[in-house]
Amino acid sequence: MSSVNPIQIPSRLPLLLTHEGVLLPGSTMRTSVDTARNLQLVRSRLLKGTSLQSTILGVIPNTPDPASDAQDLPPLHRIGTAALAVQVVGSNWPKPHYTLLITGLCRFQIVQVLKEKPYPVAEVEQLDRLEEFPNTCQSREELGELSEQFYKYAVQLVEMLDMSVPAVAKLRRLLDSLPREALPDILTSIIRTSNKEKLQILDAVSLEERFKMTIPLLVRQIEGLKLLQKTRKPKQDDDKRVIAIRPIRRIAHIPSTLEDEDEDEENDDIVMLEKKIRASSMPEQAHKVCVKEIKRLKKMPQSMPEYALTRNYLELMVELPWNKSTTDRLDIRAARVLLDNDHYAMEKLKKRVLEYLAVRQLKNNLKGPILCFVGPPGVGKTSVGRSVAKTLGREFHRIALGGVCDQSDIRGHRRTYVGSMPGRIINGLKTVGVNNPVFLLDEVDKLGKSLQGDPAAALLEVLDPEQNHNFTDHYLNVAFDLSQVLFIATANTTATIPPALLDRMEIIPVPGYSQEEKLEIAHRHLIPKQLEQHGLTPQQIQIPQVTTLTIISRYTREAGVRSLDRKLGAICRAVAVKVAEGQSKDAKLDRADVAAGEGCREHVIEDTKHESVSDATDLALPPEMPIVIDSHALKDILGPPMYEMEVSERLSQPGVAIGLAWTPLGGKIMFVEASRMDGDGQLTLTGQLGDVMKESAHLAISWLRSNAKRFHLTNAFGSFDLLDNTDIHLHFPAGAVTKDGPSAGVTIVTCLASLFSGRLVRSDVAMTGEITLRGLVLPVGGIKDKVLAAHRAGLKRIIIPQRNEKDLEELPSNVRQDLSFVPASCLDEVLNAAFDGGFSVKARPGLVNSKL
Numbered sequence: 001m002s003s004v005n006p007i008q009i010p011s012r013l014p015l016l017l018t019h020e021g022v023l024l025p026g027s028t029m030r031t032s033v034d035t036a037r038n039l040q041l042v043r044s045r046l047l048k049g050t051s052l053q054s055t056i057l058g059v060i061p062n063t064p065d066p067a068s069d070a071q072d073l074p075p076l077h078r079i080g081t082a083a084l085a086v087q088v089v090g091s092n093w094p095k096p097h098y099t100l101l102i103t104g105l106c107r108f109q110i111v112q113v114l115k116e117k118p119y120p121v122a123e124v125e126q127l128d129r130l131e132e133f134p135n136t137c138q139s140r141e142e143l144g145e146l147s148e149q150f151y152k153y154a155v156q157l158v159e160m161l162d163m164s165v166p167a168v169a170k171l172r173r174l175l176d177s178l179p180r181e182a183l184p185d186i187l188t189s190i191i192r193t194s195n196k197e198k199l200q201i202l203d204a205v206s207l208e209e210r211f212k213m214t215i216p217l218l219v220r221q222i223e224g225l226k227l228l229q230k231t232r233k234p235k236q237d238d239d240k241r242v243i244a245i246r247p248i249r250r251i252a253h254i255p256s257t258l259e260d261e262d263e264d265e266e267n268d269d270i271v272m273l274e275k276k277i278r279a280s281s282m283p284e285q286a287h288k289v290c291v292k293e294i295k296r297l298k299k300m301p302q303s304m305p306e307y308a309l310t311r312n313y314l315e316l317m318v319e320l321p322w323n324k325s326t327t328d329r330l331d332i333r334a335a336r337v338l339l340d341n342d343h344y345a346m347e348k349l350k351k352r353v354l355e356y357l358a359v360r361q362l363k364n365n366l367k368g369p370i371l372c373f374v375g376p377p378g379v380g381k382t383s384v385g386r387s388v389a390k391t392l393g394r395e396f397h398r399i400a401l402g403g404v405c406d407q408s409d410i411r412g413h414r415r416t417y418v419g420s421m422p423g424r425i426i427n428g429l430k431t432v433g434v435n436n437p438v439f440l441l442d443e444v445d446k447l448g449k450s451l452q453g454d455p456a457a458a459l460l461e462v463l464d465p466e467q468n469h470n471f472t473d474h475y476l477n478v479a480f481d482l483s484q485v486l487f488i489a490t491a492n493t494t495a496t497i498p499p500a501l502l503d504r505m506e507i508i509p510v511p512g513y514s515q516e517e518k519l520e521i522a523h524r525h526l527i528p529k530q531l532e533q534h535g536l537t538p539q540q541i542q543i544p545q546v547t548t549l550t551i552i553s554r555y556t557r558e559a560g561v562r563s564l565d566r567k568l569g570a571i572c573r574a575v576a577v578k579v580a581e582g583q584s585k586d587a588k589l590d591r592a593d594v595a596a597g598e599g600c601r602e603h604v605i606e607d608t609k610h611e612s613v614s615d616a617t618d619l620a621l622p623p624e625m626p627i628v629i630d631s632h633a634l635k636d637i638l639g640p641p642m643y644e645m646e647v648s649e650r651l652s653q654p655g656v657a658i659g660l661a662w663t664p665l666g667g668k669i670m671f672v673e674a675s676r677m678d679g680d681g682q683l684t685l686t687g688q689l690g691d692v693m694k695e696s697a698h699l700a701i702s703w704l705r706s707n708a709k710r711f712h713l714t715n716a717f718g719s720f721d722l723l724d725n726t727d728i729h730l731h732f733p734a735g736a737v738t739k740d741g742p743s744a745g746v747t748i749v750t751c752l753a754s755l756f757s758g759r760l761v762r763s764d765v766a767m768t769g770e771i772t773l774r775g776l777v778l779p780v781g782g783i784k785d786k787v788l789a790a791h792r793a794g795l796k797r798i799i800i801p802q803r804n805e806k807d808l809e810e811l812p813s814n815v816r817q818d819l820s821f822v823p824a825s826c827l828d829e830v831l832n833a834a835f836d837g838g839f840s841v842k843a844r845p846g847l848v849n850s851k852l
C-alpha cells in the first residue's frame with residue numbers, strides 16, 4: 001500500500017451518541033439530534049464553529065436510548081466513526097431538534113473520556129488511515145486473495161441488477177475506482193444488513209477480518225436475489241428494472257418472510273386486476289386507458305405514492321357498471337297502486353309521475369325530461385322519488401346537494417390532486433353497481449358557489465339529455481354514458497335555482513297539505529311506521545283522531561308532515577317506556593310465582609307491590625292496554641300546546657289586517673300593522689321588506705289618498721289629505737325574516753283603510769293580491785299554499801284576485817267547503833269584503849272615531 005496525502009483526524013473529538021443506525025466509514029447517514037447532550041454539541045460545535053476541524057465529530061453507535069439516562073454518561077461503545085457533518089437542519093416541530101447529514105471518515109478508538117458535560121469529549125486514536133489507494137496491479141497483489149474474492153462477489157451482485165438504472169451503473173463504476181479496502185464498509189452500508197452486523201463490521205479493525213465478515217453477507221444477498229429472479233418470469237426486462245430500483249428491499253427476501261408473502265399477494269392482485277380489465281365490458285377508449293395504466297403500475301415501485309393512486313383508479317374503472325343494468329318493470333297499473341299505497345293525496349304529482357312512466361313504457365329509451373319536485377319541506381318529495389325507483393324496479397341513490405359549493409363534488413378532481421376522488425355521480429354509480437339507477441338530486445336549490453367553481457354549471461352537463469351520454473368526470477378522464485340514469489331533482493323553491501338549470505327540468509309543484517290530509521297521512525302512514533319503529537302494536541297504543549288533530553293544529557305549524565311525524569315519534573317513545581316497564585313488572589311477578597309456588601302467591605304480590613312503591617311511584621301497576629292518548633296524556637308527553645289561535649286577539653284594534661304569504665317552507669299568514677302620528681308626511685316601513693313590497697306600500701297610500709274623499713277617510717286632523725301633518729308607520733311582523741313580492745298590496749290597502757277609517761277589519765278574513773294605481777287587483781302565485789295556511793290558522797273568508805279563481809280547483813274539497821272565497825277584481829270589492837257591513841261611502845260608523 002502506498003499512502004498518498006493521508007487525512008489525519010484530530011486527537012480530541014466531541015462525541016455524538018447515536019442509538020439507531022451505525023455509520024460506517026465511506027457511507028453517509030441522516031440522524032436526528034434531540035437529546036440534551038447532542039443538542040449542546042450541535043449548537044456549540046457545528047453552529048458556532050467556523051473551521052473544518054469543528055465539523056468533525058466522533059460518532060459513537062449503539063448508545064442506550066439517551067432519553068432514559070439523561071444525567072450520567074452511559075457506557076460508550078469502544079469504537080466509533082469519525083464523521084464530517086455535511087448539513088445541519090433545525091426544526092421546532094414537534095419539539096426542537098436538528099437533523100444532521102454525516103459522512104463517515106474512518107474508525108477511531110476511545111482512549112479516554114476527557115469531559116462529560118455539556119457534551120462528552122474524548123481523546124481518540126485513529127484506526128484507519130484515509131489514504132488514496134492507486135488501483136495498480138501491485139496494490140491488487142498486496143490486497144491478496146481475500147480482497148480479490150470480495151471484489152468478484154461485489155461485481156456479481158451489481159451485475160445481477162439492471163445496468164440501465166443510473167444508480168446501479170454508478171455503483172459499478174465505483175467498484176473499479178474505489179480502493180478495495182474501502183469496499184467492505186461501503187457495500188455493507190448499501191446492502192440489507194442488520195445493525196448488529198454493521199456493528200460487527202465496525203468493530204473489525206483488521207482489514208482481513210473485515211473482508212472475511214463481509215463476504216458471507218454478500219453471498220447471502222446474491223442468493224436471495226437469485227431466488228427472487230427464479231420466481232419471476234425470466235424474460236421480463238421490466239421486472240429486472242423493478243428489482244434494480246428496489247434492490248435492498250428485494251435482496252433481503254430470504255425465502256418465505258412475511259414481506260415476501262405481501263409482495264406476492266400484491267403481484268397476485270395486479271394479475272387479478274389485469275384479468276378483470278380484460279374481462280370487463282368497458283368501452284374501447286376506457287379499456288385502452290386501463291391497459292396503459294396497468295403497464296405503468298407494473299413498473300412502479302410500491303413505495304411510490306402514485307402506485308396507490310393508480311391502483312385505486314384502476315379498481316374504480318373495473319368496478320364501474322359500464323354495461324350493467326337492471327331490467328325495467330313497467331306496469332302502469334301496478335305503479336299506480338304502489339304510488340297510492342305509499343302516498344296519500346298529492347294527486348297532481350302522482351298523475352304527472354304516472355304520465356312520465358307511461359311514456360317510458362311506450363318508448364323505452366326516453367330522453368329526458370328531468371322532473372323537479374318543488375315544494376315545502378316534509379311533503380314527501382324524496383319519498384315519491386324512492387317510490388318511482390321501486391315501481392320501475394331500479395336501484396335508488398340519493399345525492400344530497402345542499403351546501404355543495406365545489407364543482408369537483410359533481411365532476412371529481414383531476415388525478416394530479418393529492419387526495420383526488422371521483423365526483424358524486426360516478427361514486428353513486430359505483431355504489432349502486434348498475435348504469436340505470438334513479439338518482440335523486442336532493443335540494444338543487446341549495447347549491448352554493450365558491451372559488452372552487454359553480455357546481456350548478458357542472459350539473460348542466462349531467463342533466464342535459466343531449467350531452468350526458470358523454471359525461472366526463474375529471475378523475476376518470478374518460479366518458480361515461482349517463483343517458484340511462486333517471487334523474488329526479490327536488491327543491492324547496494325555484495327562486496334560487498340558476499335559470500339554465502331550471503330550463504333543463506320540468507317543474508312539478510308539490511304544495512303543502514290541509515289539516516284533513518295530514519290527519520289521513522298520519523293514520524295511514526306515519527302512525528303505523530312509528531309503531532313499527534318503536535316495537536309497539538295497535539293493541540298497546542291507540543291515538544284517536546281528535547288527538548292527532550290537536551297535534552296538527554296546536555303542536556305543529558308546517559306545510560309538510562315532518563314535525564307531526566316527530567311528535568308521533570315522541571308519543572311512541574313515551575308509551576314504549578310504559579309498556580316495557582309493564583312487561584318487566586309482569587316478568588318479575590311470573591318469576592316470583594314460579595319460585596314461591598302457588599301457595600304463597602299472595603304474599604309475593606304483596607312484597608312486589610311494596611318494593612315497586614318504594615322504587616318509583618309510577619311503577620305501581622302495569623298500565624292497562626291499549627294505552628289511549630287523550631288530551632291529558634298528550635299534554636303530559638308533549639307539554640303545553642305551542643301554538644294558540646291568536647288571530648282575533650291581534651285584530652282588536654284598527655290598523656291591522658291579515659295577509660297571506662308564500663315562502664319556500666309553505667304558505668303563511670302575515671299580520672300587517674299600521675299606525676299614524678304627528679309628522680310631516682313620512683312613510684316608514686319596517687320588517688325587512690324588499691323593493692317590490694316597499695313599492696306596493698307607496699301604491700297603497702297613493703290610491704287611498706286619491707280615494708280618501710270617496711270613502712270619507714281622514715287623518716287625525718279631519719283632513720282628506722291623509723299625510724297632512726301625519727307620519728305613517730307600516731310594520732310586517734316576524735321582522736327578522738326578509739319579505740318581498742307584490743301580493744301584499746291588497747292587505748296594505750285594507751290595513752291603512754282600517755287605520756284611517758278607525759274601523760276593525762273582520763277577524764276571520766285573510767287576503768292576497770297585487771294592486772295597481774288604478775285600484776285593480778292582479779293575480780298572484782302560490783294560492784293553494786296560502787289558502788291552506790289560512791285554513792290551518794282557522795280563518796274563514798279569503799279574498800283572492802278574481803283571475804286566481806281557477807287555482808281553487810286544486811284545493812281539497814273539505815277545505816273549499818270550510819272557507820268562503822271572495823274573488824275581487826278591484827280594491828272596492830276587497831274593502832267591502834274585509835269589513836263587516838262593507839266599506840261603502842255610506843258605511844261611516846268609524847268616521848266618528850277617526851275624527852276624535
Ligand SMILES: Nc1ncnc2c1ncn2[C@@H]1O[C@H](COP(=O)(O)OP(=O)(O)OP(=O)(O)O)[C@@H](O)[C@H]1O
Nearest residue numbers: 342343344376377378379380381382383521525561
Ligand atoms: N303524502 C304522503 N303520504 C305518506 N307519507 C308521506 C306523505 N308525505 C310525506 N310523507 C312522509 O313524510 C316524511 C318526510 O317526507 P320527505 O323526506 O320525502 O320530504 P321532502 O319533501 O323530501 O322534504 P325535504 O324537502 O325536507 O327533503 C317521509 O317519512 C314520508 O314518508
